[in-house]
Amino acid sequence: MVTLVKGDITKLAVDAIVNAANTSLLGGGGVDGAIHRAGGPAILEECKKIRAKQGGCATGKAVITTAGLLPAKFVIHTVGPVWNGGQQGERELLASCYRSSLQVAVANGVKTIAFPNISTGIYGFPKPEAAGIAIKEVQQYLADENPLHEVFFVCFDDENYSLYKERLGWNKA
Secondary structure: OEEEEEOOHHHOOOOEEEEEEOOOOOOOOHHHHHHHHHHOHHHHHHHHHHHHHHOOOOEOOEEEEEOOOOOOOEEEEEEOOOOOOOOOOHHHHHHHHHHHHHHHHHHOOOOEEEEOOOOOOOOOOOHHHHHHHHHHHHHHHHHOOOOOOEEEEEEOOHHHHHHHHHHOOOOOO
């Protein structure tokens, strides 16, 4: 099941929230900074351990940590692509973020997961295209047999919320 929410991803009581992280995993701006601030130091400590072991997280990949003080159980950190005009494999890298996050979720017993709008902030990915990729990847994943019960798309702004609502076919009132 897919659920669309307009609000703050750090407030959701789900098994896992996805963080639009950077390759360093050390926190940053946007949703990344909000998750680290709300979740407290435990998230950063686990991110540092991952960095020590594997040197960060590559674009399109995902890793998992505790959610610290958040109502979620886990944070799945994925690194979205920076938009460079669409000729640098950005679309496939963004699709890979969703697939990798879902795979990490299932491997860790997650039943409910919430995604932010990956790469659409400072990374500049066009919001309409990013919404289409996100929805397509999640729907394809849910079409196969897997233990996920619910996937949330959490939109912080009205523009993304409207785009997702339209693309999910929920404008038919």
